[in-house]
Amino acid sequence: MTTGADTERLFPEGEIRTVSGGAAQPARFVPGQPDMWVFVFFEALVFTAYFTVYIVSRSRSPDLFLKSQAHLNLRVGVFNTLVLLASSWAVARSVQAARERSFRSALTNAFLTLFFGFVFLVSKVLEWAAEIGQGFTFTTDEFFSFYYFLTAIHFIHLLIGFIVLTVAVYQLWSPARRSQEVIETCATYWHTIDFLWVLIFALLYVMR
Amino acid sequence: MNARFEKRLLVVWLVLSAMTIAQLGVASVDRQAALTPNVEITSSAILLALIKVRIIFRQFMEVRHAPVLLCRLTDLWLVVTGATLLGCYLAGRLA
Numbered sequence: 008m009t010t011g012a013d014t015e016r017l018f019p020e021g022e023i024r025t026v027s028g029g030a031a032q033p034a035r036f037v038p039g040q041p042d043m044w045v046f047v048f049f050e051a052l053v054f055t056a057y058f059t060v061y062i063v064s065r066s067r068s069p070d071l072f073l074k075s076q077a078h079l080n081l082r083v084g085v086f087n088t089l090v091l092l093a094s095s096w097a098v099a100r101s102v103q104a105a106r107e108r109s110f111r112s113a114l115t116n117a118f119l120t121l122f123f124g125f126v127f128l129v130s131k132v133l134e135w136a137a138e139i140g141q142g143f144t145f146t147t148d149e150f151f152s153f154y155y156f157l158t159a160i161h162f163i164h165l166l167i168g169f170i171v172l173t174v175a176v177y178q179l180w181s182p183a184r185r186s187q188e189v190i191e192t193c194a195t196y197w198h199t200i201d202f203l204w205v206l207i208f209a210l211l212y213v214m215r
Numbered sequence: 216m217n218a219r220f221e222k223r224l225l226v227v228w229l230v231l232s233a234m235t236i237a238q239l240g241v242a243s244v245d246r247q248a249a250l251t252p253n254v255e256i257t258s259s260a261i262l263l264a265l266i267k268v269r270i271i272f273r274q275f276m277e278v279r280h281a282p283v284l285l286c287r288l289t290d291l292w293l294v295v296t297g298a299t300l301l302g303c304y305l306a307g308r309l310a
Contacts (some may be wrong), residue, residue, distance in 0.1 A: 033283045073251065210260075210300075215250055
């Protein structure tokens, strides 16, 4: 049974099922390809290991870490976080629009995601340039080694994210290529960049 | 786009942004040229981050519609990560 509030989801094989809303029992589905979720968990665990090594190292010389952390620009960190959250919002809208076959809206939101990603990229490069300009480089001390390592690894994921988003745009561009599963897979990767940054921001900029 | 979903996504984004601003507030407490160790600030920063990540999982990544196994695995990772990070930090403070 479906209601007016229900949303239909076009599955790759062309089947349409009700997934949410009203009195109907939501049908459960894995967003995107399951392989991408395996990759997400792998990346999440790898970053958990990085974060653990960072905190253990930090607890060995807390004064050094706090002294160096004070040189980071907290407001830039907040700005970058807000920008990436906006990009995640846009890609989530893109997925939803594609599901409803509003492909123009999906494409617009995919481009908006690329725009926010590019703003993050420029902001991060400018932040690095400012820090290097002040003499804080990878070899300055242990904190800055971790800072550049974590942000650079994340930056590489961001660059891969641009390629992934380009795939989503390519899919959305032509009716002959549109695959909801591929678009959801691309979005899942992009959200991973976002949630990893949320943790990096807390550990590098906020914690004491 | 479905107005209900559009509103939901907007509210999620606003909540996540508000939590980020809250983290700015937390980080600004007693922030001077020389930072000092602070268990409350660190704990709240990590917990706020984990809550934000769970919201991203559930709402943006649509884990709320996913099979139970995926829901449980994402929650398990959050619990393990939170326990590890807070545990290592607190153990380091006590040492």
